[in-house]
Structure formats: structure tokens, C-alpha cells
Amino acid sequence: MIHRPPAPNSANERKLQRIASAALFAALVLLALWVVREFLPAVAWACVVAIVLWPAYQAIERHPWFRCRTTWMATLLTVAVALLVVLPITLTAIQAGGEAHELYLWLHSAQENGVPVPDFVSQLPVGSHQLSAWWQTNLAPPLKASPAMKSLHGDAIVSFGRHFGARALHASMTFGFMLITLFVIFHAGPRLSGTVMRGARRAFGVDGAQLLQRMAAAVRGTVTGLVVVGLGEGVLIGMAYMFTSLPHAALLGTVTAVAAMLPFCAPIVFCCAALWLVAQGSIIGAVALVVWGFVVVFIAEHFVRPVLIGNSTRLPFLLVLFGILGGATTFGLIGIFIGPALMTVLMVLWVNWAE
Incomplete structure (x- = not known):
């Protein structure tokens, strides 16, 4: 028996196949993005930082010490970004912590004795009487009994603390994943840049x-x-x-x-x-x-x-x-x-x- 090759697909069939392939690829891409949706902010931040530091990366790459040492370059730049963000926050937290005791004493005094009306209120050209009256009603008495402080009960403060802690933890995790992504981008180096540009030319000219x-x-x-x-x-x-x-x-x-x-x-x-x-x-x-x-x-x-x-x-x-x-x-x-x-x-x- 003689086997004949299958007849080529018609133009309509090839067109339908291309449409089906495009739909399948789009669905898979959207599904992948949905799976990693929690990490997209970290990836976006890493891309922004990498774009900004790319001229510095290229300058370091030309140095004889770092030639063909992409791991060292990626580590150096990633650690520099981490220190640039962490050090100011740490120094600010240390300085704020040093003032925490004085702030606590001031708050305790305000709770027990209230906040007296400042002298500049009486010197205001407009609204001094209204502001002074509001201050006398809400801030001059002991704050624990002040009408302005009644809404600040313990449950509200605890809820605020939990919300702030959750946001801080989420920001810290995003920052950590951003650093990991940034290291990977720098480690790929020119190879990644060339791949992105070739893909853009192939897809969009x-x-x-x-x-x-x-x-x-x-x-x-x-x-x-x-x-x-x-x-x-x-x-x-x-x-x-x-x-x-x-x-x-x-x-x-x-x-x-x-x-x-x-x-x-x-x-x-x-x-x-x-x-x-x-x-x-x-x-x-x-x-x-x-x-x-x-x-x-x-x-x-x-x-x-x-x-x-x-x-x-x-x-x-x-x-x-x-x-x-x-x-x-x-x-x-x-x-x-x-x-x-x-x-x-x-x-x-x-x-x-x-x-």
C-alpha cells in the first residue's frame, strides 16, 4: 500500500490555528500573572531600580576588576540599594526611639493635666477667640476626659497598631523580594538586556x-x-x-x-x-x-x-x-x-x- 502525505492545511485552518494559539498563549500568560500577582509590585520596583542603575552597572562592568564577574557586580549593587534604603530608616528609628521617653512623659502629662493654650493664640489677628475657646474645651482639660479624645479608646489604638504592623510587614516582604529580583536582573546582565531588545524587535519591529x-x-x-x-x-x-x-x-x-x-x-x-x-x-x-x-x-x-x-x-x-x-x-x-x-x-x- 502506498502512503500518501497528508494534504496541507487550508488557509482557513491555518488562520484558525494561529488564532487558537494566540488565545492559548494569552490565557497562559494571564494565568501566570494571576498566580504571581502578589509579587508583581516587587518585580516592578526591581525593574525601576535596575533601569535607573543600568548606566552604573555598565560603568562597573567596564572596570578590569569586575570583568566577567557578574555575581560580584550584582551583589555590590544589590547591597548598595539595600543600605541606601535601610540605613536612613534605621537612623530615623534610633533617633525617634531616643525621643520616645520624652514623648511618653509629655503624653502622660497631657492625659493628667491637659495642654495649656499657647501664648501665640491670643496674638493671632483673626480667629483668636474661636481657637482659644475650642482649645479650652477640647485640649486644656485633662485629655483622658476631653471630648476630642473620647474616640481614641484602647480598641482603636490596638486596631491601628495591628494595621500598621501588618502594613510594615508587607512592605518589608515586598522589599526583600525586590532585592532578590534585582540581584537576578543584575546577574543576568547584558544577556537579559539583549534578550529583551531582540524580543521587542521581533514582536513590534x-x-x-x-x-x-x-x-x-x-x-x-x-x-x-x-x-x-x-x-x-x-x-x-x-x-x-x-x-x-x-x-x-x-x-x-x-x-x-x-x-x-x-x-x-x-x-x-x-x-x-x-x-x-x-x-x-x-x-x-x-x-x-x-x-x-x-x-x-x-x-x-x-x-x-x-x-x-x-x-x-x-x-x-x-x-x-x-x-x-x-x-x-x-x-x-x-x-x-x-x-x-x-x-x-x-x-x-x-x-x-x-x-
């Missing part, structure tokens, strides 16, 4: 690979604009804290730097510090701190940060601002870096369509 590079530049520029400018604002406003003799000026400067990494959040910190100066009777110091703080923030937010972010991404300032704020609203803290990258994609698609 040359334009897709270029778009991926521009998205990486957007993430790198956003981190530079937010972190570097935030640290600069913290240093400059921290000098004002020292000049006005605020206690714990270094700690306040650190808090200001972290707040300044988010647009328009630094004024919350130095305005609260100015209110403390007003409560101590230092009106001139408070005014000087507020004026200096707003000058620094104005220059940083309207000139320095848009240049750093906009030049690297070629985005208008308005799109940068919308990307940062909208990304943070949609995706949380990681969205601060994802938002400008998505705005870059939108801008590229618009330019290509308009041409």
Missing part, C-alpha cells in the same frame, strides 16, 4: 524597540527628577531648619527630602515646622522659614524638575505632571515612575499618527 528605550529613559529621568531634586530640597530647607534653631533639624531635613520627592508635598513639612516656631514665639524665624521654603520649592518644581524629567523624556511639563500625579493615584507609589513612561508612549503614538 524597530519602532517598538525604540519605544521601549524611550520608556526606560522616561523612568530614569523621572527618578532623577524626583529623587535628586527631592534630596536637594531637603538639604536646602534643612539648612533653614538649622538656622532657625529647630530641634532635630537633620531628621526634619530627611523627612522634607522624602516629602519633596512627591510634587508639592514639601510645604506640608516646613509649614508644620513654621507653626511650631510660631508656638515658641519665633515669628520672624517662622516667616523666614516659610519664605525660604516656598522659594526653594518654586524653583525646584517649576524650573529644575521639569528640565530633568522633560529633557530625558521629551515631554511637556503638563504631561510630566499628569503622568506623575495620575500614576500615583492609579498605581500607588510605583505609579510615580510608571506614569511618565506611559505618557511617553502616548506622545510617541501621537507624533507617529500626526505624521
Whole structure:
């Protein structure tokens, strides 16, 4: 008997097979993402950090000591990132722990004797009588019997403590998995970078690979604009804290730097510090701190940060601002870096369509 080869599939059958394969692959990818959904924030953070530090990785790789030693390079950069995050938190916790006893004594005194009305309240040009009356009713009596403190019962405090502890544990686990993922990315090194770029060219063509590079530049520029400018604002406003003799000026400067990494959040910190100066009777110091703080923030937010972010991404300032704020609203803290990258994609698609 003569065996004949099977007849080739018709065009319709091949088309159906491609559709079925694409559907199967998409379903498997979605299933895999659903399985690892709890680890996606850690992976996203690791990718952001790797993109930012990739120029440093390439510079270290060219050094003779680290040539062909990817494990050492990955370990060095991962440990550096861990120390950069852990050390400030540890130092802040140690300093806060040193003040815990004084805070406890103040709270105990407030519970037993209340908080007297500060002298500056009577000197306010507007609303002094209303504020003084509210203070006398809610804060001047012993706080354990004050109407303002009745809602702060033991169960609420315990519930808050449990919630805070759970959030801190979750953040610590995310940070740990992020470090592991970051080590793996750095250990793969150029091989991983080349694979990603080849995959982008194969899937989306040359334009897709270029778009991926521009998205990486957007993430790198956003981190530079937010972190570097935030640290600069913290240093400059921290000098004002020292000049006005605020206690714990270094700690306040650190808090200001972290707040300044988010647009328009630094004024919350130095305005609260100015209110403390007003409560101590230092009106001139408070005014000087507020004026200096707003000058620094104005220059940083309207000139320095848009240049750093906009030049690297070629985005208008308005799109940068919308990307940062909208990304943070949609995706949380990681969205601060994802938002400008998505705005870059939108801008590229618009330019290509308009041409």
C-alpha cells in the first residue's frame, strides 16, 4: 500500500490555528500573572531600580576588576540599594526611639493635666477667640476626659497598631523580594538586556524597540527628577531648619527630602515646622522659614524638575505632571515612575499618527 502525505492545511485552518494559539498563549500568560500577582509590585520596583542603575552597572562592568564577574557586580549593587534604603530608616528609628521617653512623659502629662493654650493664640489677628475657646474645651482639660479624645479608646489604638504592623510587614516582604529580583536582573546582565531588545524587535519591529528605550529613559529621568531634586530640597530647607534653631533639624531635613520627592508635598513639612516656631514665639524665624521654603520649592518644581524629567523624556511639563500625579493615584507609589513612561508612549503614538 502506498502512503500518501497528508494534504496541507487550508488557509482557513491555518488562520484558525494561529488564532487558537494566540488565545492559548494569552490565557497562559494571564494565568501566570494571576498566580504571581502578589509579587508583581516587587518585580516592578526591581525593574525601576535596575533601569535607573543600568548606566552604573555598565560603568562597573567596564572596570578590569569586575570583568566577567557578574555575581560580584550584582551583589555590590544589590547591597548598595539595600543600605541606601535601610540605613536612613534605621537612623530615623534610633533617633525617634531616643525621643520616645520624652514623648511618653509629655503624653502622660497631657492625659493628667491637659495642654495649656499657647501664648501665640491670643496674638493671632483673626480667629483668636474661636481657637482659644475650642482649645479650652477640647485640649486644656485633662485629655483622658476631653471630648476630642473620647474616640481614641484602647480598641482603636490596638486596631491601628495591628494595621500598621501588618502594613510594615508587607512592605518589608515586598522589599526583600525586590532585592532578590534585582540581584537576578543584575546577574543576568547584558544577556537579559539583549534578550529583551531582540524580543521587542521581533514582536513590534524597530519602532517598538525604540519605544521601549524611550520608556526606560522616561523612568530614569523621572527618578532623577524626583529623587535628586527631592534630596536637594531637603538639604536646602534643612539648612533653614538649622538656622532657625529647630530641634532635630537633620531628621526634619530627611523627612522634607522624602516629602519633596512627591510634587508639592514639601510645604506640608516646613509649614508644620513654621507653626511650631510660631508656638515658641519665633515669628520672624517662622516667616523666614516659610519664605525660604516656598522659594526653594518654586524653583525646584517649576524650573529644575521639569528640565530633568522633560529633557530625558521629551515631554511637556503638563504631561510630566499628569503622568506623575495620575500614576500615583492609579498605581500607588510605583505609579510615580510608571506614569511618565506611559505618557511617553502616548506622545510617541501621537507624533507617529500626526505624521
